[in-house]
Amino acid sequence: MDPRMAELLTPYLKFLNGRELAPDDSLRERGLDSMQSINVLFEIEDVFGVSLPDEDITDATFATGATLWTAVQAQLEREGVSS
Structure with missing residues (x-):
């Protein structure tokens, strides 16, 4: 997972409790709700200059930082955007 993704997500994860986000941490369990998504x-x-297509805006996509x-x-x- 790109470090920028973890940095982007961290403010939304109220149950992260000051620890670093692991790629396989459940975003829901760490506090991300549908409105914050x-x-x-x-x-x-x-940050990345792309828009996710509608078919990627699913619970499975938002399951973890890695997904x-x-x-x-x-x-x-x-x-064709360079990260």
């Missing part, structure tokens, strides 16, 4: 999408656009990063990375490749 929308803000995360906006931040992904700002979200995988979706972002795939979109970067589709759009």
